[in-house]
Amino acid sequence: MNHAPAHIEHAAPPPAAVHDVGQQxxxxxxxxxxxxxxxxxxxxxxxxxxxxxxxxxxxxxxxxxxxxxxxxxxxxxxxxxERIALVYAILVPPLALGTLILLMWIESDYTFWTRVIFLGGGG
CATH class of the missing domain: 1.10.287 (Helix Hairpins)
Structure with a gap:
């Protein structure tokens, strides 16, 4: 077992470092x-x-x-x-949802106009 000598003490952090908790x-x-x-x-x-x-x-x-x-x-x-992982965790889901909504909107227009052209009505 390798022990440090008893007379060596671990230095405490300086007082200024204790108060620097958050980012300014x-x-x-x-x-x-x-x-x-x-x-x-x-x-x-x-x-x-x-x-x-x-x-x-x-x-x-x-x-x-x-x-x-x-x-x-x-x-x-x-x-x-913030860390990039947190940013991605918050931003990617709404962007993916928005992309899916856009694709559904495009598909709904296609379906509507297909009904109008080939079936003679939108309902």
């Missing part, structure tokens, strides 16, 4: 994100203010919504600083 981010990052969120919200409200209608309205609103959600999740929920 500069306030500038948060202020910039708040500014971006304000601009994106203003753009989202301007869609209604300028009476944008039709598909463009919904594309703009959903785009602004997704951008704001992405900023909130990445910065305020600290996902930008």
């Amino acid at each position: 981010h500069p306030i500038k990052v948060y202020l910039q994100v708040w500014g971006y969120l304000f601009v994106l919200s203003a753009l989202s409200y301007s869609v209604d203010y300028f009476h944008v209608q039709g598909v463009l309205r919904w594309v703009l609103i959903i785009t602004f919504m997704l951008l704001k959600a992405g900023l909130i999740v990445s910065i305020f929920m600290h996902m930008a600083w």
